[in-house]
Amino acid sequence: MLKRSLATPCALVLCFCISAATQAAGNYSQNFATTPAGWINVVGAWNVTGGEYRNVENTASPATASYYDGNSWTTNYTLKVKAYSEWAGVGNQVGLVFGLTNGGSNYYAALVNMSGTVTINQISGSSNTTIATGSVVPADVGLAEDSFFDLEIFVNTHKDQQTGVVSGSDVTVSVQGKIAIAKFQLASAAGKIGVIARADKGHFKNLTVTDNLATRIFRGTFDSLDPQHDAVLVQFDSSTCSPSPETAAPHSCWGYIRGTDASGDTWPFWLWGGFARLQYNSKTVNPDVKLFVDASLESVTGHAGTLTNALYLQLKGYEAGHSPQMLYNLQPDSSTPQHDLYMRYWVKIPNDSHLSNWHSPFQAKTYDDYRIIFYVRTGDADGCTTNNTPHWYIAGDDAAGTKTPITPFWHACNLSAVPFGTWFKLEMFMHRSPTGTGRFWVAIDGHQIFDVRDPDGLFNPNSATKEPLNRIMLPQLYGGDEYPKYQYADDMEVWDGFPSDASPH
Numbered sequence: 197m198l199k200r201s202l203a204t205p206c207a208l209v210l211c212f213c214i215s216a217a218t219q220a221a222g223n224y225s226q227n228f229a230t231t232p233a234g235w236i237n238v239v240g241a242w243n244v245t246g247g248e249y250r251n252v253e254n255t256a257s258p259a260t261a262s263y264y265d266g267n268s269w270t271t272n273y274t275l276k277v278k279a280y281s282e283w284a285g286v287g288n289q290v291g292l293v294f295g296l297t298n299g300g301s302n303y304y305a306a307l308v309n310m311s312g313t314v315t316i317n318q319i320s321g322s323s324n325t326t327i328a329t330g331s332v333v334p335a336d337v338g339l340a341e342d343s344f345f346d347l348e349i350f351v352n353t354h355k356d357q358q359t360g361v362v363s364g365s366d367v368t369v370s371v372q373g374k375i376a377i378a379k380f381q382l383a384s385a386a387g388k389i390g391v392i393a394r395a396d397k398g399h400f401k402n403l404t405v406t407d408n409l410a411t412r413i414f415r416g417t418f419d420s421l422d423p424q425h426d427a428v429l430v431q432f433d434s435s436t437c438s439p440s441p442e443t444a445a446p447h448s449c450w451g452y453i454r455g456t457d458a459s460g461d462t463w464p465f466w467l468w469g470g471f472a473r474l475q476y477n478s479k480t481v482n483p484d485v486k487l488f489v490d491a492s493l494e495s496v497t498g499h500a501g502t503l504t505n506a507l508y509l510q511l512k513g514y515e516a517g518h519s520p521q522m523l524y525n526l527q528p529d530s531s532t533p534q535h536d537l538y539m540r541y542w543v544k545i546p547n548d549s550h551l552s553n554w555h556s557p558f559q560a561k562t563y564d565d566y567r568i569i570f571y572v573r574t575g576d577a578d579g580c581t582t583n584n585t586p587h588w589y590i591a592g593d594d595a596a597g598t599k600t601p602i603t604p605f606w607h608a609c610n611l612s613a614v615p616f617g618t619w620f621k622l623e624m625f626m627h628r629s630p631t632g633t634g635r636f637w638v639a640i641d642g643h644q645i646f647d648v649r650d651p652d653g654l655f656n657p658n659s660a661t662k663e664p665l666n667r668i669m670l671p672q673l674y675g676g677d678e679y680p681k682y683q684y685a686d687d688m689e690v691w692d693g694f695p696s697d698a699s700p701h
Contacts, residue, residue, distance in 0.1 A: 221267050221268060221269050221270065221273075221407065222267070222407050223404070223405060223406055223407055223696075224264070224266075224267060224389075224404070224405040225402075225403065225404045225405075226264070226403045226404075227247075227401060227402050227403075228244050228247060228248060228249040228400060228401050228402075228403070229244070229247050230244055231243065231244050232244070232249065232264070233266075234264055234265050234266035235262050235263065235264055235265070235390070236262065236263055236264075236265050236300065237261075237262045238260070238261040238262065238263065238300040238390075239251075239260045239261065240252070240253045240260050240261075240262070240396075241253045242262040247401060248280070248399040248400060248401050249262070249391065249399070249400040249401065250393075250396060250398065250399055250400070251393055251395070251396050251398065252396050253395075253396060254395045254396050260392060260393055260394055260395065261293050261300070261303070261305070261390055261391065261392040262390050262391055262392075263293055263296050263300060263303070263388050263389065263390030263391075264388060264389055264390055265388060267388070268386060268387055268388050269294075269351070269385075269386070269387070269388075269389060269405060269407075270384075270385070270386040271351055271352065271353050271365045271385060271386070271411075272351065272352060272353055272407070272408040272409070272410065272411055273351050273405055273406060273407055273408055274348065274349070274350050274351070274404075274405070274406045274408060275292055275294055275348070275349040275351070275389055275403075275404075275405050276346065276347070276348045276349075276402075276403065276404050276406075277292055277346075277347050277391060277400050277401075277402065277403040277404075278344045278345070278346060278347075278400065278401050278402045279291070279292075279308070279344065279345060279347050279391075279398065279399070279400055280342070280343065280344045280345070280398065280399035280400070281308075281309070281310055281341055281342075281393075281397060281398055281399075282341060282342060282397035282398075282399075283309070283310060283341055283397050284310055284341045288309060288394050288395070288397060289307035289308055289309045289315075289392075289393070289394065290307070290308060290309075290347075290391075290392070290393040290394075290397075290398035290400075291305050291306045291307035291308055291347065291391070291392050291393070292305070292306045292347055292349055292389070292390070292391060292392070293305050293388075293389060293390035293391060293392050294306070294349055294351070294367075294385060294387065294388075294389050295382070295384065295385045295386060295387040296387040296388040296389065296390060297386075297387045297388075301320065301321055302319070302320045302321075302387075303319055303387065303388075303390075304316060304317065304318055304319070304367075304382070304385065305317045305319060305392045306347065306349050306367075306369045306377075307392070308339075308345075308347060308371055308376075310334065310339060310340060310341045311334065312331045312332045312333055312334045312337075312339060312371075313329070313330075313331050314329070314330045314331055314332065314369055314371060314376035314377055315328060315329050315330075315377075316328040316367065316369065316377060316380060327380075328367075328377050328380040329377070330369065330375075330376035330377035330378075331376060332371045332372070332374045332376050336374070337371055337372035337373070337374045338372055339371060339372060344399075344401070345371060345372050346370075346371070346372050346373065347369075347370075347371060348369070348370040348371075348373075349367060349368070349369055349370075350367070350368040350370070351365050351366070351367055351385045352365065352366045352368070352408070352411060352412050353365060353366075353411040354366045354381050355411065355413065357414075357461075357462070357465075357466035358466050358469070358471075359469070360467075360468065360469065360532065363381075363383075364381055364382055364383045364384060364385075365381070365382050365384065365385040366379040366380065366381055366382075366460075367379075367380045367381075367382055367385060368380075368459075368460055375421065375458060375459070375460065378421055378458075378459065378460025379460035379461070389403075389405060391403070406696055407696060408695050408696050409693060409694060409695055409696045410538065410691040410692050410693035410694060410695050411691065411692050411693075412689060412690070412691050412695070413467060413690045413691060413692060414461050414465045414466075414467070414688070414689070414690045415457065415459035415461055415687075415688070415689045415690075416453075416457050416459065416461065416463065416465065416687075416688040416689075417457055417458045417459055417504070417505070417686070417687055417688075418453075418457070418493055418504070418505040418506055418507055418686060419457065419458040419504065419505045420455055420456060420457070420458060421456045421457065421458045421459075421460060422456065426455055426456045427455050428453065428454070428455035428456070428457055428458075428463060428493065428505070429453070429454060429455055429493060430451060430452070430453055430474065430491055430492055430493055430507075431451055431452045431453075431454055432449070432451040432474075432476070432486070432491075433449070433450055433451055433452065434449065436449050436450040436451075437449035437483060437485065446477075446478065446479040446480055446481065446517065446518060447478050447479075447480060447481070447482065447483050447485050448475060448476065448477045448478065448485070449475075449476040449478075449485050450473045450474065450475060450476070451473065451474035451475075451476060451491065452464060452473055452474065453472075453474065453493075453507075453524070465524075465526060465690070467526055467528060467668075467690065468528035468529060468532040468533075468534055468664075468665075469528060469529030469531070469532035470526060470527045470528040470529050470532075471526070471527070472524050472525060472526040472527070472668075472670075473524070473525055473527075474491050474522075474523070474524055474525070475521070475522070475523050475524075475525040476489045476490070476491070476522060477489065477520060477521040477522065477523065478514075478520050479514060479515075479517055479518035479519065479520045479521070480514060480515040480517075480520070481515060482515065487512065487513075488511070488512050488513055488514060488515075488520050489510065489511055489512065489520050489521070489522040490509075490510045490512065490522065491507065491508065491509050491510065491522055492507075492508050492510075493505050493506070493507060493508070494506055494508040494684070496508075496684060498542070498619065498686055498687075499542045499544075499619035499621070499686065499687070504686055505686075506544075506684040506685060506686040507524070507671070507684065507685045507686070508682070508683075508684055509522045509523075509671070509672070509673035509682065509683045509684075509685070510522060510673070510680065510681075510682055511673055511674075511675065511679055511680060511681040511682075512679060512680050513679045513680065514679060519674065519675060519676045519677075520674075520679075521672065521673070521674045522672070522673045522674075523669040523671070523672030523673065523674065524669070524670060524671055524672070525667055525668075525669055525672075526667070526668040526669075526670060527666060527667060528664065528665060528666060528668070530563065530664050530666060534628070534664050534665060535692050536625070536626065536627045536692055536693050537624075537625070537626045537668075537690060537691075537692065538623070538624070538625045538690070538691040538692070538693060538694050538695065538698060539558075539623070539624045539625075539626075539670055539688075539689070539690050539691075540621060540622060540623040540624070540687075540688070540689050540698075541621075541622060541670070541671060541685050541686065541687055541688035541689065542619050542620070542621055542622070542684075542685065542686045542687050543557050543619070543620055543621075543622050543671070543683065543684065543685055544617075544618065544619045544620070544683070544684040544685075545557075545572070545614075545616050545617070545682075545683055546616075546617060546682050546683075546684075547616055547617035553573070553574060553575065553675070553676040553677040553678075554571050554572065554573040554574070554589075554675055554676050554677075555571055555572045555573075555673075555674075555675040555681065555683075556569055556570065556571035556572075556672060556673075556674040556675060557570065557571070557572075557622065557671055557672060557673070557683060557685075558570045558622070558624065558669060558670060558671060558672060559669050559672060559674070560626070560665055560667065560668045560669065561665070561666065561667040561669075562655070562656070562663040562664060562665055562666060563663040563664065563666050564594070564656055564659050564661065564663045565594050565656075566592065566593075566594055566654075566655060566656035566659070566663065567591075567592070567593055567594060567595055568590070568591075568592050568626070568636060568654065569590070569591055569593070569595070570588075570589070570590045570624070570638060570646075571588075571589055571590075571674075571675075572586055572587070572588060572589070572614050573586070573587060573588075573589040573609075574586055574587075579607075579609075580609035580611075582609070582611060585611065586614045586616075587609055587610060587611045587612075587614065588609065588610040588611075588612060588614065588638075588640070588645050588646070589607070589608070589609045589610075590607065590608050590609075590636065590638065590646050590648065591604040591605075591606065591607035591608075592604060592605045592606045592607070592636075592648075592650065592654065593605060593607075594656055594658075605650075605652070605656070605657055606648060606650055608646055608648060610645040610646060612640065612643070612645055615640075615641070619684075619686075620640055620641050621639075621640070621641050621642065622638070622639075622640060623637075623638065623639040623640075623698060623699055624636070624637065624638050624639075625637040625694060625698075625701065626654065627654075628653055628654040628655065628665075629653040629654075630653055630655065630662040631653070632653060633649050633650065633651055633653060634649070634650040634652065634653040634654030634655070635647070635648065635649055635650070635654075636648045636650070636654060637701055639698075639699040639700075639701070642699040642700075643699070644699065644700065644701065647701075670688065670690070671683070671685040671688070
């Protein structure tokens with residue numbers, strides 16, 4: 197239920213800040229069960245044999261390709277195929293074609309051989325130039341001759357992490373789900389798609405193109421792309437410790453997550469001209485904040501059932517006064533335009549975490565201390581009749597400002613079961629509009645639990661100004677009354693709109 201002291205929410209007006217010209221051109225699938233309509237051969241004689249697409253002529257590389265002429269894709273799309281090679285070891289590659297133009301004379305090819313070498317090649321007429329190289333370990337990913345494997349290309353708008361300037365596309369190539377080439381930048385990946393194989397030893401089936409609908413701004417898995425040379429790690433900076441601005445006594449320090457993530461993105465996370473840091477907000481008079489709050493990367497069994505690195509946030513205890521807080525705090529530049537945000541990550545609240553009152557994994561604030569806070573709570577406050585059963589709660593207020601006691605501008609509760617002791621997927625979408633209705637949407641494990649439509653646009657209704665966000669706490673561990681409290685977070689993603697694989701919304 198949604199409670200508010202203001203007018204009934206009006207219809208939502210979405211305002212995406214990426215132009216339609218930069219979006220992909222829809223979805224497409226081809227299983228190659230029969231002769232595919234709209235496919236054109238560049239070199240060779242391609243046909244369907246036994247539900248597989250093959251070149252039946254023993255033609256030489258590189259120009260042995262067939263492409264789909266029915267559409268072109270520009271950026272923000274994912275291209276997948278199941279590929280099969282009859283060749284062992286080095287050479288004789290099979291792969292995917294993208295960015296094809298000029299009737300098939302110019303294109304890019306993501307190529308794989310069974311020794312695990314992966315390349316991106318630029319092909320123009322008879323010229324074939326390798327422009328990016330990576331690899332996978334065949335035994336680790338199950339890559340072998342005479343066996344189908346998954347080949348995937350993820351094409352995303354390239355945005356400079358610090359400035360936000362858009363220039364071209366980033367291309368990521370994965371084999372069997374393992375990234376081989378991460379975020380290789382091309383001036384343009386626009387064009388048609390297809391498949392490529394030297395001679396007649398490559399087989400293909402189940403090709404799909406998915407329009408991703410939005411640009412992925414950041415992905416953080418907390419695992420390193422190259423752990424031997426560039427580990428992802430947490431660094432605490434004791435030189436940053438100072439009294440918190442909230443009072444003269446409680447102490448706050450900063451730390452960093454640094455390194456190249458397995459996604460190809462680099463830590464720290466940048467957005468809207470600002471970057472994120474770990475904030476050790478102990479709320480104590482003791483300057484040794486790590487006695488009370490801490491963060492680390494821990495190897496644990498993740499949501500997929502395999503070992504993963506996850507961010508482990510800890511509230512160890514507190515001195516009388518305020519509840520401690522451990523968070524990854526993004527602080528944008530106030531002069532940079534802000535757009536819609538879709539955020540998701542996996543959360544685990546261990547069974548030994550105390551929950552006598554509340555536990556918050558996310559909040560965001562503006563310069564005038566308007567706050568959106570999402571948490572797990574007990575108690576029957578604000579019209580939620582729960583018989584002290586843990587439940588989901590969300591509110592817009594200015595609790596960090598002047599309101600005493602806290603009276604939300606709007607709030608909602610949901611009595612769906614809270615999954616303690618196991619991983620759950622948290623998805624959130626935020627649309628702020630200075631002149632229209634705002635929206636904050638939340639889903640847990642694929643099921644919507646909140647869809648707040650706020651006629652004040654997700655701004656403080658008592659403020660004459662429409663202040664931008666200046667703190668996004670993604671993720672955070674914040675809670676009241678009993679300690680210690682713990683929380684894991686993993687596989688964090690931020691997009692500028694709902695991606696195609698978001699939960700129903």
